[in-house]
Amino acid sequence: MSAALPLRLLMAAAPLLLSACGTLGAAAQAEQGAAAEFANVWGRWADSGGDIAVAVTWERKVQPGVTVAEIEDAFASVAAEENLKMVGSLPLSAELQARSSQPQKFLKVYSYCDPETARAMVDFSPHMAAFLPCRITVLEKDDGLWIYTMNMDMLTKMGRKLPPELKPRVTRVRDAIWKMLERGARGEF
Numbered sequence: 001m002s003a004a005l006p007l008r009l010l011m012a013a014a015p016l017l018l019s020a021c022g023t024l025g026a027a028a029q030a031e032q033g034a035a036a037e038f039a040n041v042w043g044r045w046a047d048s049g050g051d052i053a054v055a056v057t058w059e060r061k062v063q064p065g066v067t068v069a070e071i072e073d074a075f076a077s078v079a080a081e082e083n084l085k086m087v088g089s090l091p092l093s094a095e096l097q098a099r100s101s102q103p104q105k106f107l108k109v110y111s112y113c114d115p116e117t118a119r120a121m122v123d124f125s126p127h128m129a130a131f132l133p134c135r136i137t138v139l140e141k142d143d144g145l146w147i148y149t150m151n152m153d154m155l156t157k158m159g160r161k162l163p164p165e166l167k168p169r170v171t172r173v174r175d176a177i178w179k180m181l182e183r184g185a186r187g188e189f
Contacts, residue, residue, distance in 0.1 A: 066187035082176035
């Protein structure tokens with residue numbers, strides 16, 4: 001065996017070793033539960049055949065008989081209970097129907113925000129601005145209505161440790177979006 005072979009092996013392994021050092025450093029700064037949430041996201045990614053959107057979202061099938069109006073009432077009810085502000089909506093199917101004069105399956109995006117928590121999150125991590133405001137979407141598919149939103153556990157578990165004064169605020173917003181998903185799917189308001 002030549003002396004060059006071990007050197008080549010070391011050079012080939014160096015990126016992996018350096019990557020592992022960075023990963024271990026990031027893991028040391030992460031919230032408790034980060035590994036389990038990462039495994040959940042990774043598993044959903046693998047199970048979906050590599051669809052990153054599946055990996056990073058939550059979804060619920062709306063119970064049969066629940067109307068869009070009931071879903072919207074559930075969203076509004078949770079927003080009022082949790083002091084979230086509805087900051088807009090994007091009625092995509094209505095716009096597409098207006099443009100094409102053809103019936104469209106329902107598709108509407110609803111946006112909610114807690115301005116103080118949003119500001120604090122952006123101050124903590126400016127890249128969080130890309131996730132603002134919190135969005136929840138109602139989508140009609142062949143088998144009925146579905147609700148989709150971002151997996152907010154990624155924010156509360158997979159990221160750097162949140163400052164103690166910020167964590168309960170972010171958790172409250174996470175819980176409100178979860179309630180919207182659950183109660184909207186049941187039409188509970």
